[in-house]
Every structure is written in C-alpha cells, then in structure tokens.
Amino acid sequence: MATESDLAGAIASALAGLGVEVLPDEIRLERPQRLEHGDWSTNVALVAAKRSGRQPRALADELAAALMAAPSRHVEAVEVAGPGFVNFRLAPGWLHDALGEVVTEGEGGYAAPDLGHDEHVQIEFVSANPTGPLHVGNGWFASYGDALARIMGRTGWRVEREYYVNDTGGQIRMLGESILARRRREQVPEGGYQGEYVAELAEHYDGPEDVVAAGRFAAARILANIKETLDQIHVRFDEWYSQASIEESGQVAETIELLRGKGHVYEEDGAVWLRSTEFGDVRNRVLVKSNGDATYLAGDLAYHRNKFLVRGFDRVINVWGADHHGQVASLKAGVEALGVERDRLEVRLGQLISLVNGRMSKRAGHYVALSELIGILGPDATRLVSLLSSIDQATTLDLGKVTAESAENPVYYVQYAHARIASIGRVAAERGIERVPLEAADLSLLVHPRELDVLRVLVELPRVVTEAALERAPYKVTNWVRGLAAAFHGFYHDCYVMGEGVPAELTQARLWLVEAARVGLSVGLGLLGVDAPDSM
C-alpha cells in the first residue's frame, strides 16, 4: 500500500530530524479499531520514548509537529492521543488511490506478495487410513490443507499437495479380518472395524480367505471412495503416496543404514534403536523390533528422507490431528539425524473435532461421514464452515445444529454479495451503461461512509493474505471475506449505483467501486476454494 509506505518514510525522517534513532521495523503502522483514532496510527513514540530520554507524550507531540510541518500525501491531521499514539487522519483520496490499485492489479495481482521466493513446499494433509470413509474431522483438515496450499501458492511458494496412503501393516490386516468375519456372517473380531461399510464390502469380496488379500481389496475400494468425497469439495492432490511402495522399494532399510552410517543407531535387547535423545527427543526410539520388523517410525523416517533427500522439497508441512502429537518429537529428531535442518519440517497440529456425544472413531463406527455433511450443506458451505476458525480451536460439532443453521449459513451471506455484484453488471448491460476507463472516472465522488467502508476493508487484504500465509492460518481470509461482504451489503443498501437521481459521474465511480469489491471477493473466495456464483 503506497500510503502506508509514504507514512513510514515520513515518520522515519521526522524521527531522524529529532535525533531519535529507531530500527526500520520499529516503525509500525496499524489501522486503529476505532475510526476516531484516525486512518493510521503508530506507537513508535511509546517504543522509542525511553531511549530518546523523553516522556512518550512529549516525543509524540514533537513527532506530530514535525510531521505536520511537512505533511505527506493525503494527510489532513496528525494527532496525539492516549499514552502517546500518533494518529493520522487522511483525506478520502488515500482510499481512492487504493481502489485504483485493486482494480489495476486485479484478481491475479492484488494482494499477491512474494513471500515464498519460489521455495518448493509440500503440504501433506488428510492422509486418513483407508480403513473407512472420511469423517467430518478429515473434512476439516482437508479444507484447511487445501486452503493453505492456495494461499501459499498465491504468495510465492511452489506448492504440492500430498496424501500419504497408509496401505500396509496391522490395520490393513485387521480390516481384512473384519471383512472375512463379515463374509462368514460372524462377529467382527476384537479391535476390528464395526462400520456398516465393512458389511457392504464383504458382500463384494469374492477373493481367497486371506487377511492381506481381503484387506487390500477393501482398502482399494475405500480409497476410491475417499478420492470421490474429496473431489466433491474440490480438494485434489498432486500425489497419493503409498506407504507400501516405500517399504517394498527397500527405502526403509536404506534409511536405517544411512542413520547407522552417521552413528545415530545402536542395538539393544535384540532391537535397533535411534539415538533420538541427541536431537531433543525425550527417549530413544526403536527402529527395528527384535522380531525383525521395522517400526512405524522407521517407515515414517524413510518417507521423510524421500521427501527431503530424494524429491528435494525445501520445506514440508504435515497437517496432523492433535492425536498424533506424540510422534512429533521423534520424527523431528529423526529428520535432523538424517542431516535435514529441523525447521524445514513443520508439523501443524489441528485440534480434533468431536461430536456432542463423544469422540469419533472409525473402529467403533461412531462418526459422521464427510459425504453426509456435504450432502446436507453442499460443497461450498462444508468448506466455509470448516474454515471459520483456527485449527488450534477445538470444536465440538453438533450435526443437528450445523444443519439447522445451514439456511443461515455464512456462505450464503458471502456468496450473496458476489451475486449482487453480478446482478449490477447485468442491469448495467440491460440499460446500456458502460464503465468508462479508470482514468476517466472521478473517484473523488466516493465519499459516502458506506463507500469508504468498503474501501477500508479492501485495503486490508494484502496484510490479511500475508498473515494467513505466514501463520498458516486460512481462517483469517474467511474472516476478511465476511467483513468485505458485510461492507458491501451496507453499501448496496444505501448507495444505488444506477438509481434515479444518481448522476452519471457517480454511477461511474460506483461501478469501479463495485468492480473492486468483486476483485476482493473473488480473490478471497478463491483462496478458500469456495465458489463465487453470479446468481443463486
């Protein structure tokens, strides 16, 4: 934002003139919550007061006086308030400049800062075991991972989406046993999978009485179903990476040998251990059990060696449920032992989604299927409700409530704003009104509070996208989109674009405002993977 950097520069030179030294990043401009505190505000006088040997208010007064002596563009007043804030009151022109930036840079260019510098990042998410249909908790993480990929993709990262398919090991055997038991019309064994889908799959299984064969058959069918469900909410992976392929290719043994060569492995009680405590773990971990089988950790390390050292990702982000918290320390230790800087592996733990009547469990068959939720809410609302809050927030899902609220769902509010914009375009076309070029429009006519509200929200988008990308927090985009929709609905209600008695010049200026709002909604919804419809 041009205005923001103008102000920062003016503050820096004013402080220099006062003989106060500050670091560039100590000059922070923020948008005050309350309009009466101006359009921009800085707390630099509070931060630098002690160092300059002045009281905060005194320094603020001097700074304000210096800034008013040579005001920057658009500045109408500089005021000192509270303990020593310096507030800038700007003429509406700064928002008109901002409107110009939005529509000139457009959907592709506005709020697309290069933060990633082409770093190659893999985001691995969902990765639910193919032992049952996805539940709504998986859906939450699917929306999160996909939105994060979109946001980082917009801000300069090269992103790949990956799903790790856990298609081997004891759970597949257990799935096979459950299938076979069902086929024999017997009770599913202790610890087996109870869901209805197991019975259905058993009906279609006509292979041998072999747990592995039955397990693989079922896993393949389930995985196909998982892909279908994810496709419905527009979540598509670049890679479906098979755990079995890691094991069968000998990469597990190679990885253990690599670790052994680096001296991080020892033998004890007939097992092979990783000295993970040397890399921050609370205890050492077994890689190869005394019966000769590799542990899950060994496989996971082979997988991560593959990510970093074979495929060469600069950064890997794993999106996991909080129930995998216990794996983080040993995985990070192992990755570091492999010679990869530990910061290149990021594990985002999302809080679990629980049901009002208890935690979900695939084994017990107690869960709400994601496909069921999609069937009720539709893809867009499903995505939006799961992106409303931070994944750090544990949420309790009441299916009855979510569906009851669906008619009042926030997705309609936001999409309705976009549909209204499209509607304005249709009416303009009917009436033969064409938008003049931006240079020919007089944006200074936009002075209605509702108009300025819309622009004030639009100004925030670059900052919001930046925070969302750096903090891996897509819900910030959701909040922003809702705020823009609210501002637009207010504008739409109070300011007719083509109403009776609206001068032609004002219509033109408002058409540009509408276009800017369209760009904002379109960018925001695109980052969330939610459709921006022209009519509803």
Place this chain on the structure above:
RNA sequence: GCCCUCGUAGCUCAGUGGAUAGAGCACCGGCCUCCGGAGCCGGGUGCGCAGGUUCGAGUCCUGCCGGGGGCGCCA
C-alpha cells in the same frame, strides 16, 4: 505422574503487547416508489481463578481449576 493444547456474550468463534474487547447464530423491535429483503438498522449483565513482568495484559511468565490430546519393540 509428566508433556502439548484450549478456556472470551446463551451457542459457534475473532481479537497472538495498545486506546471504550468484537462478529455470526439465537431472541426482541424497526426498514422495500429504483440495481436481488439469502439484505439493512437498533437492542449486550462476557476475557476460568490467583499472582507476576511493564508506560500498558484477553494477549507474555508462574501456579491452580476445567475440557481435549499425547506419553508402546501399535499404526
């Protein structure tokens, strides 16, 4: 027992060192001669408790209480 995480309005959640803590839902009342009323406007007793850090704490630190999760030669 130890570790992680969360605790903000009746409910779902924003607010990650700033000024008088905000939205949505639900509830009550108002608003359509013109671009879509799935909209707009108005109505609020709330930061789990107790200390600490500093100009300033919902935010950072410590302890306690409460919810969730984790501490395997399971995956």
